[in-house]
Amino acid sequence: MHPRSLAKAQTIERLEAEPVNAARVRKPLYEKRRKVFPKRAEGRFRRFKWLVMLATLGIYYLTPWIRWDRGAHAPDQAVLVDLAARRFYFFFIEIWPQEFFFVAGLLVMAGLGLFLVTSAVGRAWCGYACPQTVWVDLFLVIERFIEGDRNARMRLNAGPWTLDKFSKRIAKHAIWLVIGVATGGAWIFYFADAPSLLRSFVTFEAPPVAYFTVAILTATTYVFGGLMREQVCTYMCPWPRIQATMLDENSLVVTYNDWRGEPRSRHAKKAAAAGEVVGDCVDCNACVAVCPMGIDIRDGQQLECITCALCIDACDGVMDKLGRERGLISYATLSDYAANMALATNKGAAAIDPRRVRDTNGTFVDAVRHFDWRIVFRTRVLLYFAVWAAMGLGLVYGLASRDRLELNVLHDRNPQYVVESDGSVRNGYMVKLLNMIPERRTITLAIEGMPSARMQLAGHAGDGRSFAIDVDPDKVTALKVFVTLPKENLAEADAGFTLIADDPLSREQDAYRANFNRAAPER
Structure with a gap:
């Protein structure tokens, strides 16, 4: 080890940070929560998490206000779930109740997307974009701003209840509650016109369900993000237990490269003077101190790890201070880790430090130092992507090719037919014309088949075979239609007829094949 590195190693402060969720300690089934006080991390992954947090919170809070x-x-x-009108609006897309399969398809795509991301880069969703992670990060920002960083918060928590502690706790929890109210308030704005609902909400004129929804979401945000935090991920979320089936030996996960870091030593200079071989880990506990889940990544992969990579930032910072290469903790695959371990073992000659193997260029043999595209182009990942993309293309095609005019017909059940005084037979139908665009238009409703039949619409004039009907924009127009067949032509009823709704301007058309009921012919 370089003398300068040895000298610097003595300046690294060891943090008193024991893992709350220790992988090497068998814990009871039920245990009282031990608080985690994560230290503020700095580095590329922390900056990326800031960007993701700003983007996701911005989308959530601001989307209802987009016109x-x-x-x-x-x-x-722009985005509105109109329960009263039973519509879902998403910018230029409008979804009617009978088209809910589009929403179901999006939900299935979201699930497949989660499988896709996990199989390629592990629990990236959990570490960066999960709502629980995002809101916990936001709550921690408030906590650090008011109470200070890790050591200050630990001292405050362990200290007596003074005026300073009381005022800080009141301020912190008050801001958390404000965030909770804003979270619940943003949610209800997706279900009604946001400016109108805000005015009625602050004047206490909004429907009771709005206040109830805000109260529930305020409580869940406050409890999950502020009080429970890592317990939600550990005990309540099923994904840590499901993700094991999504991972394989080529999935990226946060890994402590113990082939390089072990044996650890806080006194590298003394160890080198005594002829001992030591690794790059100086046992500073920086990785433990920044972990929001309270684990020690050096114990290996654990259920609690959300792969947020803050331990990588902390360790890289220590390596920079020591003048050593980064990557003691890194994103790695199990196959690369096994290859490095095998190389370190095979090169274990007396003249070579087996835990600090270097290649011919003098750099560490660490296969994950550079991104390997084989992680993406694997059978499992490509299969997930193919299914995901196929569903997406199918939904896009369905949206692009769907008609905005629909015809629904329901035959009267009682009576199924009426025999008039001249012997002709009349059938009644409830016809609904769905004009699925926000424009008024004139629809032609015509009958095809049964040439002798005549159609009647209450309040509409026509030639008995077709009628021009004005329909309201974005509405369902209900019509009572009667079809009458003369006595001498009742045989035509056996073939039935077709009702056709047609818009001559847009050339949209929909048809319904209907039956015509009559008495059984006399023998």
């Missing part, structure tokens, strides 16, 4: 002009007969909110 989108759909004309005079439709709401101008």
